[in-house]
Amino acid sequence: xxxxxxxxxxxxxxxxxxxxxxxxxxxxxKMALVAGPLGHLTLPGIALALLYxxxxxxxxxxxxxxxxxxxxxxxxxxxxxxxxxxAVVFSSGVxxxxxxxxxxxxxxxxxxxxxxxxxxxxLITCILCLFLFLLIKKIYFKITLxxxxxxxxKSEGVNVKKYNLFYLFSIAIIVALGVKVVGxxxxxxxxxxxxxxxxxxxxxxxxxxxxxxxLGVLSSFLGIxxxxxTGLPAGPLIIIVSTFFFLISLIFKKI
Numbered sequence: 094x095x096x097x098x099x100x101x102x103x104x105x106x107x108x109x110x111x112x113x114x115x116x117x118x119x120x121x122x123k124m125a126l127v128a129g130p131l132g133h134l135t136l137p138g139i140a141l142a143l144l145y146x147x148x149x150x151x152x153x154x155x156x157x158x159x160x161x162x163x164x165x166x167x168x169x170x171x172x173x174x175x176x177x178x179x180a181v182v183f184s185s186g187v188x189x190x191x192x193x194x195x196x197x198x199x200x201x202x203x204x205x206x207x208x209x210x211x212x213x214x215x216l217i218t219c220i221l222c223l224f225l226f227l228l229i230k231k232i233y234f235k236i237t238l239x240x241x242x243x244x245x246x247k248s249e250g251v252n253v254k255k256y257n258l259f260y261l262f263s264i265a266i267i268v269a270l271g272v273k274v275v276g277x278x279x280x281x282x283x284x285x286x287x288x289x290x291x292x293x294x295x296x297x298x299x300x301x302x303x304x305x306x307x308l309g310v311l312s313s314f315l316g317i318x319x320x321x322x323t324g325l326p327a328g329p330l331i332i333i334v335s336t337f338f339f340l341i342s343l344i345f346k347k348i
Contacts, residue, residue: 098321100215101207105313107222108270109283109331113309115229115267116288117302118236118260139272148214154269161261169254207274207317207327218270225266232259233302274313275328286335287312293342308338 142152210218235256239246243253271280291304316331323330 097208097210098317100210100212101320101327102314102317104210104215104218105207105274105317105327105331106310107219108267108274109287109309109311109313110306111222111225111229111309112267112271112283113287113291113305113307113312114226114302115263116284116286116309117291117305118229118233119264119284120288120292149272150214150218150269153272154265157265157268158262161265165258165261208320210273214273218273221266221270225263228259229263232256232263236260237298275331279328279332282332282335283309286332286339290335290339290342293339293346308335312338 138152138154138156139149142149235246235251238249238251239253239256246253267284268280271283275283287308288301288305290308291301295301295304312335313331316334317327319325319330319334320327
């Protein structure tokens with residue numbers, strides 16, 4: 094097996110699995126599509142990375158973190174929904190990005206390119222994914238309780254502001270990592286579709302969270318294999334595979 098392809102496969106599997114896991118939490122909070130605008134917010138950072146030749150996730154991360162902090166602060170001050178505030182913040186990022194995004198490298202920025210990932214990038218990606226998985230696992234039931242009722246969560250001693258910040262920070266990391274695989278355009282699908290498929294197939298919360306993780310892993314694995322055999326971009330292929338699983342899940346749900 095080609096070593097470069099092996100690195101792409103490992104990084105894609107880790108990112109896809111954690112994205113699917115986080116997606117189950119985002120779907121229950123009705124925020125699965127928020128990753129899309131946040132993915133667009135990474136575009137200025139991706140543009141800088143492509144211009145100056147450094148890792149796209151490294152370029153994306155500061156911008157998405159800044160966006161997350163702004164959304165968190167605006168939510169506290171305005172009481173507007175995260176969805177509305179995300180739309181306000183991300184549109185500015187997109188406008189800035191297209192002022193200086195190299196047209197010749199727009200495809201990499203929009204749909205990703207996992208094929209050029211190096212060993213160090215893969216190692217850092219896997220470590221960050223493991224950290225993120227443990228963080229999500231720690232906050233999962235607290236955020237679920239907050240989703241049900243903030244007042245109930247507060248009565249149970251849950252610091253709602255703190256856990257919402259952890260939750261948003263988790264989204265920021267997976268969006269920054271996800272641009273390696275699917276670019277700034279398709280990050281919402283990376284988290285939303287495995288979670289939606291798992292929702293169709295699961296009967297309880299454990300099956301839901303585990304299903305989202307496994308479907309994220311499988312979609313990334315098969316998408317990158319198809320990239321190797323067809324030469325088509327890996328990012329769109331991963332999303333197409335994920336969509337195929339979702340359509341299959343509709344049949345099982347009907348049965």
